[in-house]
Amino acid sequence: MNQKNNPIGMIDSGLGGLSLFKHVRQALPNEDIIYFADSKHVPYGDKDSDWIVSRTTHLISNLINDGKCKAIVVACNTMTAVAIETIRAQISVPLIAIEPAVKPAVAITQSKHIAVLATATTVKGKNLKSLIETYAQDIKVSLVPCIGLAEKIETGKAHTAEVKDYLKNILAPLVEQKVDTIILGCTHYPFVSNIIQDLVGSDIQIIEPSEAVTAHLMRQLNRYDLSSESPNEGNHIIWTSSDPLKVADVSFSLLGKHLPVKDIAI
Numbered sequence: 001m002n003q004k005n006n007p008i009g010m011i012d013s014g015l016g017g018l019s020l021f022k023h024v025r026q027a028l029p030n031e032d033i034i035y036f037a038d039s040k041h042v043p044y045g046d047k048d049s050d051w052i053v054s055r056t057t058h059l060i061s062n063l064i065n066d067g068k069c070k071a072i073v074v075a076c077n078t079m080t081a082v083a084i085e086t087i088r089a090q091i092s093v094p095l096i097a098i099e100p101a102v103k104p105a106v107a108i109t110q111s112k113h114i115a116v117l118a119t120a121t122t123v124k125g126k127n128l129k130s131l132i133e134t135y136a137q138d139i140k141v142s143l144v145p146c147i148g149l150a151e152k153i154e155t156g157k158a159h160t161a162e163v164k165d166y167l168k169n170i171l172a173p174l175v176e177q178k179v180d181t182i183i184l185g186c187t188h189y190p191f192v193s194n195i196i197q198d199l200v201g202s203d204i205q206i207i208e209p210s211e212a213v214t215a216h217l218m219r220q221l222n223r224y225d226l227s228s229e230s231p232n233e234g235n236h237i238i239w240t241s242s243d244p245l246k247v248a249d250v251s252f253s254l255l256g257k258h259l260p261v262k263d264i265a266i
Contacts (some may be wrong), residue, residue: 005229020210
């Protein structure tokens with residue numbers, strides 16, 4: 001069966017992965033995309049690991065079986081940190097997973113001190129630990145669990161004084177400690193990257209992996225001959241476990257574009 005014109009599936013605990021969706025949509029304008037936001041259960045960062053594995057595999061199975069998705073992009077660092085090995089063993093379509101950009105950060109740091117902003121679960125996860133052990137043996141890495149930040153962004157508070165004050169408290173110690181590179185280890189965080197940059201100043205570089213993940217997705221589609229043959233602009237839809245009206249409002253505030261939203265009761 002020809003799957004070339006089937007959609008790409010993207011999944012996140014909420015709407016943070018729309019930061020990656022923007023890159024994918026721009027790079028692959030002819031591809032259909034189903035984006036699953038499990039906003040009913042966001043954030044995943046404070047959930048039990050067994051629950052994350054079970055929920056993630058269930059939702060991805062739904063994207064493949066009901067959505068007929070030809071490839072899956074895991075747009076959630078917490079899902080990657082906890083569930084990626086289990087998922088890889090269970091699905092037969094190409095799987096592309098986001099993870100904190102430790103290797104690129106190590107390549108550009110001058111002070112040899114970098115920081116990772118992430119959820120508590122990502123900070124504690126073995127995936128991040130492995131990245132640091134592999135690429136940052138001679139680098140000081142400050143791990144900063146940003147409790148509640150993803151949830152604030154998810155509920156439309158990205159550009160509020162509340163979030164700016166929160167970030168100011170988290171970032172001030174990093175500036176004092178001469179961190180020169182900050183990794184955004186949650187897909188929600190690029191939506192406040194401008195605020196972060198203003199608070200830390202132009203001498204500190206901020207990086208996130210959306211471009212690298214998009215490039216890897218393109219390589220996988222080419223490798224398995226799955227690139228869309230459609231000459232038309234792709235169709236994009238959000239599936240969500242939460243209130244579709246709220247999800248539509250927040251997604252518009254994050255993207256500046258209206259996307260159709262479908263309530264999926266799973």
